[in-house]
Amino acid sequence: MASISNFISALGNTLVGIVKIATMSRLSTTGKQPHVHGGSLLILGNGPSLNETITNDLDILQTHPCMAVNFAANSDEYLRIKPRYYILADPHFFTSGDGDTNVRHLFERIAQLTDWEMTLFIPSEHMKKFDLPSANDKVAVCAYNCVGVEGFAAFENYVYAHGLAMPRPRNILIPAIMVGICLGYKNIYICGADHSWTRTLSVSNDNKVVTVQPHFYKDNANEQARVTQVYENVRLHEILNSFYVAFKSYHTIKRYADTKHIKIYNATPGSFIDAFPRQNLRDLSTTK
Secondary structure, three states, rough: OOOHHHHHHHHHHHHHHHHHHHHHHHOOOHOOOOOOOOEEEEOOOOOOOOOHHHHHHHHHHHHHHHOEEEHHHHOHHHHHOOOOEEEEOHHHHHHEEEOOHHHHHHHHHHHHOOOOOEEEEHHHHOOOOOOOOOOOOOOEEEEEEEEEEEEOOHHHHHHOOOOOOOOOOOHHHHHHHHHHHOOOOOOOEEEEOOOHHHHHHOOOOOOOEEEEEOOOOOOOOOHHHHHHHHHOOHOOOOOOOOOOHHHHHHHHHHHHHHHHEEEEEOOOOOOOOOOOEEHHHHOOOOOO
């Protein structure tokens, strides 16, 4: 009975996935980026442990291609690491206009301070209306499909390989890994991906869910207020389900990466992600 149930569930998810791709996926330019045919990519999540990695392994971060995410460009470390890639996924970055000073500051810093070659990846649905505040020929903007689908493994493998979709992108690390795979890297190291959210999760006496998600940089008052507002009416079961989606997506990525003989290593001290083998960045060769 379980196998029949699993088949029906996979069939239903596949049909839903086909509809989502048909209605939501657009032309992706990720596949047109230079294919690296191997090598190692370091993906830098914004978790608090990234401070430790920067302190201990800055030389490695500076000698290997890195991918930064979200508000990393608002930190001083952005100019020290000079990431080769940058990726955004949250619609807030593209729908807040000038209403969020942190978002405006982010794009201004990317446009004005990036004096090295860097590719900025944004969801294809926002590509037509997106422009950096000022021209910078060092920054190439590339579209990718941030469409989460599930289904039969063969279906998932096909749409993931063609950049049409990805495992459900509960957080930015999921599209970051998938774009890294698409670029052709054979070894992907994940740093700053603490994901220890359950340690800071609580419920107040007035039944408000309190979730603290610290970063390696300090969020200012505006960002803290925005996050508080986002979670204002979110219930505990909804938050726990979002955690489930994220951790499940990592296992889906692991299965897909194995089919392409790509190694993904978790180099985050104390990370809660259980899908990828652990490896210290010091074990990574300093050869690009």
